Amino acid sequence: MSTSCGHSCGTGAATKRSHPSLWRHEDPNSSSLTLDNVIGNPPAKVESYLLAPGDRLLLHTNGVIEARNPDGVFFALAEAMEAVSTCTPSQFLEQLHRALIRHTGGHLADDAAMIVVDRLDEEAGEPVARAAVARHLEA
Template sequence: MPDRLGSMYLAAETGAQIGGDLYDVVQTRYGVRMIVGDVRGKGLPAVRAAAVVLGAFREVVHYEDDLAEVINHCGEALRRDAVVAVAGVVGGDDALLEGFVTALVAQIPDSPHFETINRGHPLPLLLSNGTVRPLMPTVPLPPFGIEEFISGPPVLTDSYPFAPGDRLLLYTDGVIEARDWDDTFFDLPEAMMAMRDHTRQAFLEGLRQALLRHAQSRLADDVAVILVDRCEGEGHQPTGGPT
């Protein structure tokens, strides 16, 4: 049951107060694993925080079977980096303040479902049976950097049906916070529904054009998107990669 994946990245206009968007897609023995995230900050500290989280994901994604441990490893790496910053070794207190990161990890195994853990990130969208719906986590969790608000049982992985013909969209908030001259936010679910019959490449290009048209080509934040189609067919490994 192969999957087809694509991605898109749009940089904000020069001079915008942008944060550090991050994303990656990796084929592992557990299936395709993905991360998408966004640092709530700007400048070099935000870039550093994004690099720390992405590096931690790449370090652990191939050998840790528990998706919760994958995302916990990313949070631990960010906390360690913050401790170094507070100690004055790198960046001082300002670097710590830029360490607030939303992130979502997802896993698509060779079965008709997929799994996610969401740390305060915009909700993924699932197009299934002609309907687009946001995927709410069972237990909402805060972003990395404010773990003191996590209490109760360990972090659990949410699982959702993912059948042939379904489409999954992960994205950063630069998409849904894009505004037009009337200060109206971009309606991503509506755009996804309008392009439900588009091929993967046509959808990504259509989304790019719609975003730039809505924002008059003046994006205030970076945009990162990962699109996954669950396809009919033979085989045991998802194929393709970000395009």
């Protein structure tokens, strides 16, 4: 699952089409969750999304999904997430970052920040995401 934490690119319909922000491994066609749902123009109906044990949430800025290669092709975030879906949180972020840099030829035109949150089962113990977030914040 991912959500864009950048600015909206237009109407809700256009945002859903061009920025598939909410993505679940089980349902890649699920509805979008954009920044407009959080601030600015909140929807009349509040939607909640349950993170089940084992789910992963990626928060990212619009610079990630609007990144283009030299031919103008947008970065395929959903495909990149699927390719690294079994990685640890730190590996997941590292591999997505590498894929983004490869895609753009090393030239990002906008900020590209990502945070990953994993929902662990109740018996999993210490959250492994804590170390990954701390390491990426220090970098």
